[in-house]
Amino acid sequence: MNVETALVDVRVFAGGRLSPPRTVVLADGEITDRETPAATADVVDGRGGTLLPGFIDCHAHVSTSEHLRAMAAHGVTTVLDMGAPQFDATMALKHRPGLPTLLSAGRPASGPGSMFITKMGHPPSTGVSGPDDAPRFVADRVDEQSDYVKILLEDPRVPGAKPLRDDTVAALVAAAHEAGLLTVAHVVSAATMRTALTAGVDVVTHTAVSSEPDEDLLRLIAERPVTIVPTLTMMDGVVHAIGRKPLMRVLSVVVKDLRMDYRHASATVAAFRRAGRTVLVGTDANDEPGAPFHPAHGRSIHEELARLVDAGLTPAEALDGATRSAADVFRLTDRGRIAAGCRADLLLVDGDPTVDVGAAANVESVWIAGERVFSTA
Ligand SMILES: [Zn+2]
CATH class of the missing domain: 2.30.40.10 (Urease, subunit C, domain 1)
Known part of the structure; x- marks a missing residue:
């Protein structure tokens, strides 16, 4: 044929x-x-x-074949799903001929009782209670054929947060590496970025939008061989969606730390690039009802490439972050x-x-x- x-x-x-x-x-x-x-x-x-080599979208959420078809029509031939609330639907889309290759983190780790469990539909068993519970969580992911381990970090200052302890994050990284799996951490603030880098995660995804990396964090970024998937399209959407909420507008006048500004996200990308770190292309395309913003599957890869160039990457570097570098970081040798x-x-x-x-x-x-x-x- x-x-x-x-x-x-x-x-x-x-x-x-x-x-x-x-x-x-x-x-x-x-x-x-x-x-x-x-x-x-x-x-x-x-x-x-x-x-060009087919694009690798390094951060998306996929649950239907229509998502994958839309991505293919925009040049995406490999999709890295970064957490599947509709687990069975997502996993059933792996290995479908004629559609982009789908890899998935499956179910992500978070603190017991976190909003990811109570509001986003991940099962209670994905709450990791402490370092001793980390090998159990990773063994479950190996059983479910996760392709890498996603770790959701919550900023402890956010009201109602149920963050993973720093030593639990380190134990998750150790257990994942023991099983031969990469770790990807969801970070949305300087504090969570610091936790991820200190624990030795391989990839951080998202950026802070309320601050830029301080000296301490810049030193960590320079020291650790970490890769970033900044999802700038999503961060811009988050700034607009959450920043407009009345409560946030009042709070951000009082608490400077909560003032969200997209420029912090692009400055973070520039800081990673200056430190020689790999910057990959990921859109966070999703249509999850609980998500603050919904980048379109497929089309958003081109917006993300443009935003990365605006943030200081050369066009060739941005394209590399959707092709060769993405394959290298995620060990896709073919x-x-x-x-x-x-x-x-x-x-x-x-x-x-x-x-x-x-x-x-x-x-x-x-x-x-x-x-x-x-x-x-
Ligand atoms: Zn995501």
């Missing part, structure tokens, strides 16, 4: 720049090292276009680059997104494992 495809006269995004026009041949779901296609190959003219033997997960766009990252939104075709799943032609 999978006939050979030849993309001819196409520039290829590789190592932060574009190659001269060349031919890329896809066969058996993979990128080949051949320049000469078979006579029967399906030929696609790539003149004036750029071929994708993220256009190289022989990699999965033929690709997108063809019109123009040069390394000059104007907005060109990445001019999606002409998308392939998943060599099968063209979207085309404007």
Whole structure:
């Protein structure tokens, strides 16, 4: 069924720049090292276009095949689900041919009785009572085939918060690493960022919006080999959605710490970049009723790329954060680059997104494992 495809006269995004026009041949779901296609190959003219590895959305929430299809149509071929309130629906979407590859954290860890359990629909068993309970939580995730461990950190200053203890977070990281799993921590304040970095989590996601990293935190960022998935699209949505609530407006006049400003989020991204840390592209696309904002599945990846460039990344760095770097951090060795033997997960766009990252939104075709799943032609 999978006939050979030849993309001819196409520039290829590789190592932060574009190659001269060349031919890329896809066969058996993979990128080949051949320049000469078979006579029967399906030929696609790539003149004036750029071929990119399919995007990896490093933070989304997916529960329907429509979510995945919308993402594919915008060039996303791998989706990293970061916590599945509708666990069964999400896990059933793994390994579906013709749809983006879905990996999932499954059920995330939080403090017993946290709002994630009482309001967001995660079961009580996902509350981790202390360091001794951490191996049990991680063993449950291994049984459920989670692809990494998500840890939800709550700022202890927020009224009603039920935060995980610092030593519990460290124990979760240790147990996850013992099981060979990466850890991703949800952080929304300087305090939770500090907890995550001190505990040695691999990836932090979101940013603070009420402060920028102080000297102490900058030192930690410089010391720890941590990656950030800032989800700037979501942070902007949160600032607008929550900042407008009457109670927050009154409180933020009195408590300077609660004043939310999107500029703190983009400044945090710039600080990570200056420290040499990897910045990845994640949208937090979701349609969970309890979420403060709902970035659209698929379309939001292009908004996120643009916001990262506004925050100081070069277009090539932002694109790298949705392709090669994302694959490297999440140990997806079969994708993220256009190289022989990699999965033929690709997108063809019109123009040069390394000059104007907005060109990445001019999606002409998308392939998943060599099968063209979207085309404007
Ligand atoms: Zn999320």
